[in-house]
Amino acid sequence: MVASTSTRQLWVEPWLAALPAPAGELGPVQQRGRAALARTPLPAARAEEWRFTDLSLLAQLPVASVAAAVERPLPAPQPGALRLHWNGREDPLQGVELPAGLQALTPTDLAQGLGHTLAATGCEQHWPVELNQACAERVLALRVASRQRVNLELISAAGEGLQPLRLLLLLEEKAELDLSQLVSAEAAGLHSLVVEVHLARSARLQHGLVAFGRSDAALLAHLAIEQEPESQVSLSQVVAGWGLARLEPRVVQVDGGAHTILRGLQVVDGQQIADTHSQLEFRGPEGQLDQLHKAVAAGQGRSVFNGAVRVPREAQRTNAAQLSRTLLLSDRARIDTKPELEIVADDVKCAHGATVSSLQTDELFYLQSRGIGADQAAGLLQRAFCEEVLRDLPAAARAWCPLERLLEARA
């Protein structure tokens, strides 16, 4: 099953060869990424970070990229929301009138800001990031002005081949952004997403990423976030149906004192793999984290969660709570969960917990004893399990009915 490093290295080459020569505003970044890819072998199971995540699906994907559109009809945008269709090639802002408070970054700002948060969160040399840098031709770079509130919807259809998306968001002091993001795989392809967000003091971000895949599609996503004190981030990710999905939300509270809410829900069935590696680092005192990661594993699916929380000495009075809950629905599915707590400060509250089990028999029995059929009861309980994460999505993302599609993805 697992291709050897050399054969896996081989398939990257035609991809790289098919790329146009480095050009445009991202030319230097592309150069850097390509050099890095040529140097670094693909992540392999020998590396702890990739131990359970088999990348061999990538070798089977077509090289040539073909654009696609989201096939399912979407509800109309939320009132007051700006909806952008974003495929990484065309400029999604073309012909769009930006609402008050939202501006495209100037080339100078872009040059200054791009890559900053990746470096701050220590992932600028990660293989999926280098892959994105090697290929991305455009970056969607936006600024939310101080004290303004913006509601943004980003819709991406993942077509055939490789689709790199890169997003840079700067939130000024007290700026507020609701960001609902949909990624929908419509063909066999690799969807590469790199997001950087910098939140100035007292800014607020509510980000919901809903990613529906298919068994012949892969998603590699890095979400790097820097938070200044008193800012608040709520980051919710719902992924289902991908042959391979790897998500790395990485948050740094640069001076502590910020509030981070992380929510994750991943659903695997068939031979699918979903892997979330989250990391939160407190670089100052009085930061808060509230993290809930959930997984549903059915069929022969494999679900991986690695949640790192780092509390160095300067992060006194940190309050962090992490909970990982997994529903294991089949005896051929596999679960690997590893919280990682590293603390060097004595006046902190850090708690974490993990549970792995199937549906609770007493809960099932209770529902059945009220006349609800076993399958229906199981469905209800699964919905309840998922709902706890879904309800923290921003309104637009919630309106995309992910619960219905989640259960579909399972069927």
Add this chain to the structure above:
Amino acid sequence: MIRPDAPVLLEIRDLHARVEDKAILKGVNLTIRAGEIHAVMGRNGSGKSTLSKVLAGHPAYTVTGGSVTYRGDNLLELDPEQRARIGVFLGFQYPVEIPGVSNLEFLRVATNARRTEQGHEELDTFAFEDLVRERLKVVQMDPAFLDRSVNEGFSGGEKKRNEILQMALLEPLVAILDETDSGLDIDALRIVAGGVNQLANADNATLLITHYQRLLDAITPDYVHVMAAGRILRTGGKELALELEQRGYDWVDQELAALAAEVA
């Protein structure tokens, strides 16, 4: 009970104290004799809780001036545990939870520390159990609380009863009860006040720190002191508490303002 010839237990003279950089006590004077019950009243922030913590030796508070003598000796130079052993007791406004440490063991170690200081023999586990069961009656407490960790998961009323139980075991000469009535319902207040009344006698003294009159309906003070801005502004009998109840604390502000004007 006021007896002018009773021995002085606690003598506070021009006491100044601060927490971090903030001066809180600015010249407190108070004399407490055996047999007396004193009540210190005042608004939040008047310094009354600070006074109790300074008397018990809390490390966060620094004494910057004045003196406190306990039966003629300098109290301020003693560690908190030494103050407890010689008979100064602080009933906490918020008793601290200590997971893992059994309440029974805690009570026994504390009681024996006090007994050793008094020159009594230490009690073994059996003798102590007999004693504690008898003292439980003072606050009508269920013996099941003895097997739990110190204050862990206790309700507000249970914590306060546990405080009075400790007082019953340690038999202090000066008991300082910091807002013992806060967070108590009527029944719990009655039990706690009943405990305090049972323990008060001609040889010891009680210093009640409270915000409300209702505790003083259950425990009759000999003296009532009104505290404001880190000083005792006025002293009177129990009728002063009733006056406060009726007039509120606004007149205190007026007096303070007048005082400030005088100084200026």
Add this chain to the structure above:
Amino acid sequence: MSSSQAVGDLVSQPYKYGFVTDIETEKIAKGLSEDVVRLISSKKEEPAFLLEFRLRAYRQWLQMQEPDWAALGYPPIDYQDVVYYAAPKQQQKKASLDEVDPKLLETFDKLGIPLSEQKRLSNVAVDAVFDSVSIATTYKEKLAEHGVIFCSISEAVKDHPELIERYLGTVVPSNDNYFAALNSAVFSDGSFVFIPKGVECPMELSTYFRINSGDTGQFERTLIVAEQGASVSYLEGCTAPMFDTNQLHAAVVELVVLEDASIKYSTVQNWYAGDENGVGGIYNFVTKRGQCRGDRSKISWTQVETGSAITWKYPSCVLQGADSVGEFYSVALTNNKQQADTGTKMIHVGPRTRSTIVSKGISAGRSANSYRGLVQIGPKAVGARNYSQCDSMLIGDQAAANTYPYIRSQQPQASVEHEASTCRISEDQLFYLQSRGIGFEEAVSMMVSGFCRDVFNQLPMEFAAEADKLLALKLEGSVG
């Protein structure tokens, strides 16, 4: 001085077991080679199968890499700079204690392990291991009446070779890991316990390990077998003198438990930890594993780890038999520059297997204390359950507490639950206890032992007090 500083000072007490016994020792030259392995085997007059076992392990070791995944940092170990065999010059084990060198008896007396008939504990049989050899085992005859074998592993090789051949290396294969392979090649001595079918061992068994020479590695090997329906409670204690060089200790412990049998294995580890700058101290790389081979069998590990410069240790249970039970109760206290990476592995193979993990880490000074544990539920472990609880207590703002609980499951009809928390000794808690007349040291000690209570409750009665004393010792002294 802030209370956390004062608490920190409290846990920095001098090591009480740091003396060296002046005794003539026979040592072989430093270094490791196939010849050294053969020499050790011949000195111990071992049968051919054991020499083969050692040589195979040595060759495997040569092919292996020292593991680097633990959260530990230490300079590279020069395996050629270690003496692999040292023994007090009193080759034959004496038939009676009267013939044992009085200096050795005195040493164990000083360590609180009296061996002589008048002074020894009435209900605990002790095997005393000094450097590489066992010098005395008490109550052997009394135990033999019940069919219980309790002796040094060297004696067992001579007297019960068939048992050794049947069980040695079956739980921890010689190529299991780098340190286990090293131990399998050069192990010197250790204890052997065999509890026959249906026998409940009439007394506590205990082995006391003492490292005395400075440049000697200690590689003891312990094997405990409990046959059907048998049960035993076993305790090991460890101390070493203070040297300014690090000493290597790589032990292997194997437990085999058959149907309805149980082994309770307790450790009070107080090897020399090095000085406050991390100079000297024992490198403690230990592989401990038990197999619950029979249905309804049970293994319970309890450890109180307070010593060693470095601890790398994961006492584990392989739960094969249906309804078998694994338990791990641990207290690890690190101070100064000590590093501990410890935890357990609970491998659920059989149906309805159950495991419990309770880990309490206390980190002070500039130490690093990591819990690393694995709970693995295999596809056949229908109805398996695990509950884990990992709590850390931090003393001062320079100590690290890390928690890495790995969970793997392939069985939907199983449940795994993990909880972890951190706490410290707060100023308010200390003041509350002090304001009731309880002195600072006693207050800290009460809170630390309260934090560890769930684990201490698991120690055999005779040793619970010892563990409490040990922590108290670490916490003893005046407040500066």
